[in-house]
């Protein structure tokens with residue numbers, strides 16, 4: 001059966017650096033026979049977490065359900081059925097975008113954290129999925145994991161979604177023109193990472 005790869009894109013720009021990089025990864029996965037789907041967070045109705053913590057109160061390994069009625073439940077159902085994930089967000093003000101962060105905050109149901117307990121515990125330590133992490137920034141790419149919180153936020157998101165990172169692409173010097181071209185090297189790396197996910 002073909003593998004399913006789901007990408008979560010937290011960029012505000014279709015056709016931007018993150019989107020094009022994610023698409024190159026998915027192309028690589030499709031070359032290896034995978035089925036792919038991209039979820040653009042800009043197109044989803046996802047409310048802010050209200051910190052009600054209802055989703056964290058019931059013990060067990062199953063994700064606690066959020067009380068809010070929006071697109072989150074169907075997105076997480078799709079992710080949980082996937083074999084691999086691609087998680088992408090530009091660096092905005094030294095971290096992932098607000099829209100990506102809003103999605104991350106809504107993943108609290110993967111933790112058990114009853115009232116009266118100071119520490120929260122992840123419900124399941126299993127990581128049945130693989131993930132590739134993507135970010136882009138105006139600064140040089142090698143600074144992204146050192147000087148920003150973006151890689152940490154992307155790693156945390158992968159962990160909460162039961163995915164272990166098998167690769168990352170930190171694309172720097174990406175703000176010099178409206179549609180900075182991706183180098184052949186970046187595109188090649190992206191495609192090869194996609195192949196690893198399939």
Ligand SMILES: Cc1cc2nc3c(=O)[nH]c(=O)nc-3n(C[C@H](O)[C@H](O)[C@H](O)COP(=O)(O)O)c2cc1C
Pocket residue numbers: 011012013015016017018019090091092093094095136137138139174175
């Ligand atoms: C509001 C805003 C904040 C930004 N903050 C940073 C930053 O802190 N560091 C940085 O190197 N680049 C920053 N950038 C540049 C973006 O990370 C860069 O243009 C990125 O490639 C955009 O991704 P996209 O092409 O997928 O839209 C910022 C851009 C915007 C619009």
